[in-house]
Amino acid sequence: MTRFQPIAISALVLLAxxxxxxxxxxxxxxxxxxxxxxxxxxxPGWQTYVAAPLFLHNAAPTNGPPQDLGQMIGDTxxxxxxxxxxxxxxxxxxxxxKWLQCDYGVLNEISLSKRLDDDTKECTISGKKxxxxxxxxxxxxxx
Numbered sequence: 001m002t003r004f005q006p007i008a009i010s011a012l013v014l015l016a017x018x019x020x021x022x023x024x025x026x027x028x029x030x031x032x033x034x035x036x037x038x039x040x041x042x043x044p045g046w047q048t049y050v051a052a053p054l055f056l057h058n059a060a061p062t063n064g065p066p067q068d069l070g071q072m073i074g075d076t077x078x079x080x081x082x083x084x085x086x087x088x089x090x091x092x093x094x095x096x097x098k099w100l101q102c103d104y105g106v107l108n109e110i111s112l113s114k115r116l117d118d119d120t121k122e123c124t125i126s127g128k129k130x131x132x133x134x135x136x137x138x139x140x141x142x143x
Contacts, residue, residue: 024117026140028102031055032110054104055135061088061123061142064096066113071101074125083128090120090142100142106134116142 031053039048063070074086090098098116100123103109116123123142130137 023141023143024120026100026114026116026142028056028059028100028138028140029112030137032104032112037110054110055130055132056102056104056138057106057134057136058101058103058108059125059127059138059140060086060101061090061116062099062101062113063094065099065115066101066111068096070096070099074123077124083126085124085126088123088125090116090122094118100140 033053034050037050037054039050042048060074061072062068063072072088074088077085077087079085098118098120099113100116101111101113103111120142123140125141126139127136129135
């Protein structure tokens, strides 16, 4: 064994926790297409029509699945009229899991949610205004 091998082994041991905390990038779909929005049980005699897709408007981690309504409030790192960055600490217990919720429509009428890895410790969400009314664009990084 050369004198450099113990150094290499020590470096691998020190870097192992960094590999476990690898950053994951999550992308919310940019819109929910018109064809995906279906109205059922409408009053007799009324015809439905969906005029446009619903654009992504908000994104945030939640404490549990969407029906738990556990949307979290992040710490604002930076904010201007058109851009913002929020950071969410996900330390602690989450008995129903850690989730990411993507909301669509100006009033967040519809949401898509995805469960995050249980070992996720934080998420940083950068947002900026989109081109369409009510549309926002997000970069989501969790580790």
